[in-house]
Amino acid sequence: MTEAKPVLSVRDLTVDLVLGDGPAAARRPLIEAISFDLKPREILGIIGASGSGKTVLSRALVNWIEPPLAIAGGSVTYKDRNILTLPRGEMRALRREIAYVGANPQGALDPTLPVGRQIVEKLRAVAPEIDRKEAEERAIALLDAVRIPSARSRFHEYPSQFSGGMMQRALIVDALVSNPAFLVADNVTQPLDVTVAAQVLRLMRELTVRFDTAVVFVSSSLPTVAEVADTVLVLEGGRVVERQATKSLVSAPTHAYTRELIGQIPQLWTDTSAPAATAEDAEPVFSIRDATRSYKVRKRGTFAAMSTVRAVRNVTFDVFPGENFGVVGESGCGKSTLMRLLSRLELPDSGVVLADGKDVAKLSGKELMQFRKNFQLVLQDPFSSLPPRTAIGAILEEPLRTHGERNGKAIRERVLTVMHEVGLPASLYDELPLGLSAGQRQRVNVARAMVLAPKVLIMDETLSSLDQTEQFKLLKIFEDLQALHGLTYVFISHDLAMVRRVCNRVAVMYLGEVVEIAGNERLFFDPGHPYSRALLSAVPTLEARRYKPEDCLLEGEPPSPIDLPPGCSFASRCPNVFDRCRVESPALTVRGRSDFAACHLVDPHGETARELVEEPA
C-alpha cells in the first residue's frame, strides 16, 4: 500500500464517563489511549463486544461527545486540525466532510417530514451555495444509486413509510450527499434482517469506491466487519488490543480476546454435529393444517375500504414428540402470527391447529386449561414480559395457582425445583426482577413455563436478546430439560446459527408461507427453495460460504403482505425466476423422503432444485 496522507489521525484518544459535578466528579474512562490512522478509501473495521466502547469511539470520531461523556485527552485530526477542540460553528461547516450513520435508522429523521426534504435540508445546511433544485436532483440521483426503487416518488414519502433497510439506505444517501471525506458507520446492519443487511454491506463497499470515501465501519459482529473491512481494530474494555488486515486477523489472531471472539462465532457448515432428524412415525404433538390468518386494516384515504394483511397463508406442518422444530424467517414473514396460532392466542381464519390430535379451536373449559398446561409459551422480550413489581417466587407460583394447586408448601417446593432446574439460585425467590440480567430474566420466563410441567414449549425469539455466551448456557439448560422431561420445543427464530445448532427439523417462512420444511442437514447443505439459499448466503459467518450472496440474492425487499402479487411470493427477489413463477404459486412438493419445498424447480423425484438450476438453460 502506498503511504498516502491519512484522512483521519486519532492519537491517544481517551473519553471518560463523568459522574457527578465539579472537581469531586468521578471519572471512569470508557475508551483509553486509542490511536490509528484512516487512509483514503480505506474501510477500517472496528469490532468489540457490547460495552467495549465502540459506540463512544465512533461518536468521538465525529465530535459528538455529550455529557455525561467527556473527552479526557488525545486528538482526532482531520485536515491538520483537531476537530475535538473546534468551536461549534467551524465544526458545523466541517459536517459536510464528516458523515455519520447510526444503528437506529428509524429514529434518525424527523418523522413528520418527507425523507427527501430532510436530505435536501441537510445538504443545504452544510452547503448553502447549492440551490434547492440542484440539491433535490442530487438527492434523487443518490437515492437511485443506492437502489431505492422509484426514487423520485420515494423522495416525497415519510420515514414511517420506509422499511428499516430502505431507511438505512436513505441515511447512507443523507451521509454521502455532501460528498464527505470519511463516513463513520456505527452498527448500521444491526437492526436489519440478514438478507437486507447483506445488501447494505454490498452497497457500502461499492460506494466507497464510487465516491472516494473512507469508511470507519463499527460493528459487534466480526463476520459482518470481515465482510467489508480491509483492516480491523479489535476493541476490548476501551482499548485497542489488536490491529491487523482482515484476512490475517481471521486466520491468525494474535490476542487472546480476538481468539475468544472468533471462537464464539457459530459455524454453520464446518461443525457437523447437528441434531439428526427424529423418527416421524409417532403421533404429532402439534399439527397445523392449511392454516390461514389475515388481518383487516383500514385503507388510509378511503371512507370505509379495508385492505387485508395476509400474515399466515396455508401453513401445514407437523411437530413430533421430543423434537426441536425450528421456524425461521425474516421480520414480517408471519412467524409471530404463527406463534399466536399455535398457542391459541388467536384462531386461524381457515384451517385447523391440532394439539394432541384435538382441534384447539373447539377446546373450552377443562380441556382448554389442560391444553394451556401442556403447551407453554416463552416470549422474546426479557424486560417487558415480567411484571416489575412482583417477586420472582410469586411470578412462578401464579401459573400453579391458576391451574388449581392450593397447597402452599407444594407450590413453593415445585417453584424451587424448577428454579434450580433453570439455574436460578433459590435466594432470588423473594427478589423483584428489577436487578436481573437479560439472561436471568429469560430463565425466569422459562421457569414460568416449566413450572406447569408442559409437554411443549413454544419459544418465540427467546434467545434473540441474549449474547452468545448466555445463549450457549440457556441452550444447555434446554437440552438438560429435554432429557429430563422429554420436552418438545418449537423455536421461532431469525437466527440460523442457533437453529443449525439445536433444531432437528426446520420450516422456512417467507411472506406468511412455509416455503420449505427440511431436516437440519438437508436445509443447510442442500436447500430446496431459492429463498432458503438466499437466507443461508446472507448469514454473517467467517466460514467459506457454500452460497454466495451475489448468486443467491437479488436486490430488493420483500413485497408488502398487503396486495400480494400473484404467483410465487419470492419471484420478485429470486435469481432463478421464470415466467411460470409470476402467474402460478408453487405448492409444497416432496423432496425425497420427508422434506418439502415450494418451488417450481423442485423435482419430486429426489433431484434437487440446485442441480437443475446450475445447468444453463
Added chain:
Amino acid sequence: MFILSFLARRLAQGALIVFLVSLLIFTLLRVVPGDPVRLMAGGMAPEALIEQIATEMGLRDPILVQFGRYMGGVIQGDLGQSFVRPASGASTGGASFSDSTRGERAEVLTLIGDTLPMTLQLAALSIVFALIISFVIGVPGGLAPGRWPDRVAFYLSSIFISLPNFWLGIVLALLFSVKLGWLPAIGYHGFAYTILPALVLAVELSPVLIRTLTSSLATIMTESFVAVGAVRGLGRARIVFAHALRNASVPLLNILGIQISGLLGGVLVVEFIFDYPGLGLLTITAVLQRDFPLIQGIAIVTSAIFVFINIAVDLAATLIDPRLEY
C-alpha cells in the same frame, strides 16, 4: 382524497354526537324540578291557565314527542323561541304575565346569533394570548429540563392554575381600568373591551398548555433525530424550530382541542364579571330563567362548535404528523 374521507367520516360522527347531546340536554331539562310555565306566567297565574298554556305549547306531550318536534325544527334551522325573552330585547317573566306578548318572543337563533360572534372573538383572542404566554414560558422550559427555565415554567403554571378567574378578573379590572385607566372593563363598546376578559381566560388556559409544551418539547429533544440532526450538520435553531417544535405541537394541539371545550366554563364567569355581552352571559340568564328553548339552543350550538374545533384540531394534527390516523 384523504382529507375528504376524513371530513366525511368525522362530520358524520359529529352529527351523531350533537344529536345525542341534544337528546340528553332535552331530557334532563324536562325532568329537573321547576315548571317554566309557572315562571313565564308568573306566580299569581291560576293553575288552569298554566295547564292550558303548557298544553298549547306542547309541554305536556311525552318527552320523545317533544324532542322529535324540536329536532324537526332544528334541522330546518329553527331552534324555537325563547319562553321568556321578547323580541325587543329585555327579558320578561315574573309577575307581569300578559298573554299578548307571546307572539313577540325572541327567536333563539337570533339571540345566539347576536351573542356568539362576541364570544368567538373573546375565545379567539384568549387562545392567541394563551399560546403566546405558553410559548414564551414553555419553550425555554422544554429546552432546559431540570434547569431554571423549566422551574420558572413550572412555578408560573402552578401560580396560574391556582388563581381563581373571578378574582383575577376583578383584580385586573381594578388595576388596568380603575387605577391605570389603560383598558376598559365593563360592557362592550369596541375591541378594547375584549382584551381584559381575554387575558383572564388566557391565564386560565395557559398552565396546561405550558406543562404540555414543556414536557413534550423536552421529550422530543431527547429523540435521536435531534441529536443526529446536529451531527448531520443542522443548526441548533433549525433543529428546535423546524423539527422539535413541529413534533411537540401535536400533543399541544390535542390539549388545545380539549381546553377549548373547557373554555365555556371560564366564559360564563368572565363574561358575567365583565358584563361582556356574549354567549356566556346569555347562558347564565337563560338558566336562571329556566328558558328551556334557549338553553337547548345554546347547548346544541356549543356542542356543534366543539365538534368542529376538534375536527379542525385533528385535521391540523394529521397534516403535521402524517402517521396519525383519526
